[in-house]
Amino acid sequence: MNAIAPFNGFGLGLRRTHYADFLDRDVPVDFVEVISENFMVDGGRPLRILDEVREKLPVILHGVSMSIGSAHGLDTEYLDRLKRLERRVDPLFVSDHLCWTRTSAHNSHDLLPLPLTEEALEVVCANICNAQDHLGRAMLIENPSSYLTFPQDEMREWEFLAEMARRTGCYLLLDVNNIYVSAQNHGFDAREYLAGVPLDRVRQIHLAGHTPAEDGREIIIDTHDREVCDAVWELYAHAMRLLSQPVATMIERDDKIPPLPELLAELDGARRIAAEAKQGVAA
Amino acid sequence: MTMAAAPLADLQTTFLAQVLDADAPLPHGWGSSHAAGMAVYRNNYRSALIDALRAIYERTERWVGADAFGRAAAHHVISHPPTSWTLDDAGIGFDATCAELFTGDPEVGELAWLEGAMMDVFTAADSTAMDAAGFSAATAAFGEEDWAGLQLAFQPGSSSCVVRHDLRAIWQHVADEDASGVAVTPLDHPATCIVWREGERSTFTMASTLEGRAFTTMQAGASYGVLCEMLSDELGVEQAIMQAGQFLGHWLAEGMIVGLRS
Incomplete structure (x- = not known):
């Protein structure tokens, strides 16, 4: 499988409310990321818009339904459609999540948690290899946020990710907010997580907001509906100090999407923190 | 079943x-922290699917109101757990769910069908409509047998449904934010609603049920000769030939035809 070269840049998710902004003017981002499934269609306006945006900017295809942790294997029709889109777009990266979404009977349309066992690792690796062979390219796999763990877990999530990357040659999409959310929910040290993942395999970082715990609910939830919180910014700065290669950093907002200038201002914050982190390392 | 020792497939x-x-x-063996986590996954599942239905059936929600729509959507999610990887399919069968739940308001199921069909055709394969001049050129050398064997290709994703309410009036009405307080009277005769795409825009027309049958017959691959035979059973031969020509002209004028099937 071909290696994926590091990409240095800052981008946003391309969402419907901002289509006109991206079509009508030059938005100061280095790339956009789209939800693959929204464009795995036969034709119509969404694909035409994606084609036009692609003429201006690199595009990342980010999937939510491959279900690489599914013991029932991958959906071939899904892979065929993703491959058609990949050929059309020539994306910077193709990514999905370390999770499962379906059984052979039903689809949850949610990123469900995997037990961190050798059996699950073997299933995930087989599915990633299948997907990479089908697509003819290496993928990026994102660490999920999760709300429960399994009694039969045999390893930590960062150990699972490291072994997954080693066995399959895939790369990592590090979602710093997800690390923070899961660390809060499961009581581990987010910095220990960062120290444990193979950072040389990281090609992209996601930043997002989450819903804090409240009376009656101790779990914090990955909702992508608000600004990145200070604790996640601090974790991002720490990650940037640890990383020795450039990465693509992105702000992910999927709900209560604000006007584009607000997201661009937040992205400027990421640029500033990344620059300061690198300066600190150099000093 | 205990999940502690289950193989991954069983666990999932x-x-x-x-x-x-x-x-x-x-x-067995799950504690309060697992229950709290499962509550989040259960809520995520339902809210994602209900949000998907709200996004697809915006006008239907406006017609019945947010509360009634929310109950119908929740019922549909429970009774039709999704099997497809795409959320666009979350609405499969929702028109039937609405017809079942809103028995006193039969236009609701029809409106939901229309809205689902408009969404489906929105991302159907691209194609260019054949205009009257193009059709004339393509059939210029046709003899009688060629006409009898003529088959039409319609816009990809086109669909039709027999309805009993004036969906054009309802559709226009629910384009406004406030869709309440409108009396709905059934049509004097059932009609066929035909949905297709004009360029990037989904559109529809209300046709007679006779035209609707002609459309579905030709869309299914029947020849022009078969269409004329079908119509002659109801209209007689001469009238059937004239009526078939009128339907053809209407479909060409509306941009519903993309070419001749070879």
């Missing part, structure tokens, strides 16, 4: 059953 089947059924008892 059991876990998803827990997500789908909010009343299912938790697996």
